[in-house]
Amino acid sequence: MSPRRPPRVASADLLSMLGRLTAQARQGVELQQARVELAEALQREMLPATLPGLPGLRAAARYAPARHGLDIGGDWYDGFQLPEGALAFCIGDVQGHDVDAAAFMGQIRICLRAVSAVVSDPGEVLGRANEVLLSMDRDLFATCSLLRFDPRTRELESSRAGHVPSVWATVDGRYGITEDDGGLPLNLQSGSGYGVTRRRLTTAGSIVLLTDGVVEGPRFPIEVGLERVLRVVREAAGTDPDELAAEVMKVADSTGHADDAAVLVLTHDLTHDAARHAPPGRGPVV
Numbered sequence: 001m002s003p004r005r006p007p008r009v010a011s012a013d014l015l016s017m018l019g020r021l022t023a024q025a026r027q028g029v030e031l032q033q034a035r036v037e038l039a040e041a042l043q044r045e046m047l048p049a050t051l052p053g054l055p056g057l058r059a060a061a062r063y064a065p066a067r068h069g070l071d072i073g074g075d076w077y078d079g080f081q082l083p084e085g086a087l088a089f090c091i092g093d094v095q096g097h098d099v100d101a102a103a104f105m106g107q108i109r110i111c112l113r114a115v116s117a118v119v120s121d122p123g124e125v126l127g128r129a130n131e132v133l134l135s136m137d138r139d140l141f142a143t144c145s146l147l148r149f150d151p152r153t154r155e156l157e158s159s160r161a162g163h164v165p166s167v168w169a170t171v172d173g174r175y176g177i178t179e180d181d182g183g184l185p186l187n188l189q190s191g192s193g194y195g196v197t198r199r200r201l202t203t204a205g206s207i208v209l210l211t212d213g214v215v216e217g218p219r220f221p222i223e224v225g226l227e228r229v230l231r232v233v234r235e236a237a238g239t240d241p242d243e244l245a246a247e248v249m250k251v252a253d254s255t256g257h258a259d260d261a262a263v264l265v266l267t268h269d270l271t272h273d274a275a276r277h278a279p280p281g282r283g284p285v286v
Contacts, residue, residue: 046106051079052087054151059089060241062249062263064213074101075211075262078109080116085151088116091209091264092144092163095185104140108133108186112146122146122159123194126186130161130194133187141187145180145209147266154201159194161186164212164222167229169237170205177226201268204238208248209264217255225255241265 051059061077074094082088090112094101111129119125126146133142143163149156158166160182169175181195208229215225228251236244245265252261 046102046109047076048078048080051089052081054085054087054149056269057087057149057151058241058267058269060245060265060267062245064249064252064261066213066260074105075213075260076105076109077209077262077264078112079264080113082116082120082148086120087149087151088112088122088147089149089209089264089266090144090146091211091262092142092161092186093211093213093262094142095140101140104138104142107136107138108142108144112144116146116148120148121196122148122157123181123183123196126159126161126183126194127192130186130188130192131190134190138187141185143185145182147207147209149266155198156201156207157196157198159183159196161192161194164210164215165226167208167210167226167233168205169230169233170203171238172203174203174205175230175234175237177230204269205267206233206237206239206241206244207266207268208233208244209266210248211260211262213255213259213261214248214252214263215255217252217259219254219256225251228254238267238269241267 047063051061053059059079063075063077074096075092077091079087079089092105092108094105094108108129111132112125115125115128115132119128126144142161144161145158145163145166147156147158158180160180162182162185166178166180167176168178178197180197183194184192210229212222215229216222217225229248232247232251233244236247244267245263248263248265249261
């Protein structure tokens with residue numbers, strides 16, 4: 001006895017079913033596209049239009065969205081004035097992407113600005129911001145680097161919350177990859193402490209902060225990417241920060257990355273008179 005065959009679907013019914021599936025797929029694509037466009041809009045609105053500067057310190061930044069338009073919303077940079085004439089700069093990366101990451105990024109940015117207005121120590125700023133973010137009961141976490149520059153002392157204070165190291169070079173040929181003090185990423189653990197590295201800027205040069213999308217991808221690991229950025233910064237230390245940011249971002253293009261990427265460049269100049277009259281630093285001299 002031969003097995004029974006399932007009944008054939010009528011051509012009209014088959015076409016109707018395919019039409020419904022196509023419509024559902026199109027709605028799914030349109031919904032995803034709408035979320036991507038919303039994340040892009042949030043990203044554009046939350047990144048600063050300009051960065052602050054002072055005589056002897058210029059800043060510039062670059063942001064590149066993900067290659068495929070899906071991994072957007074996680075990276076940010078910021079720069080703002082502080083009481084008594086100091087400046088703060090930060091860069092960071094939120095876990096995940098899309099609208100939720102973009103919204104959380106905005107919360108972190110506002111939180112860091114608010115705490116920095118009343119607390120001067122970058123490590124304490126990160127610690128207090130971490131507690132505020134934990135109180136929001138969000139599932140995401142974020143890495144971040146925060147710098148504070150005092151023009152009176154030429155001192156740069158920095159702290160990291162699990163973020164990628166910064167890269168620096170001076171016009172007299174010194175350079176390095178800086179593993180600044182710090183602690184855990186933000187919004188992971190209550191009571192996290194964040195150490196601070198202090199250095200005095202006495203020689204013209206450049207400091208580059210970046211996110212892992214710049215230096216890590218399918219083509220090479222983060223260590224190789226950092227070395228490539230270091231070569232770029234060594235060759236262009238002390239030059240126009242906007243041009244240097246553009247050159248560093250080219251490293252991101254070579255990684256084959258699918259993530260978004262951000263670069264923040266600080267170029268510092270200092271006359272011999274200013275260096276001679278600056279008070280003694282409490283840390284390494286750059």
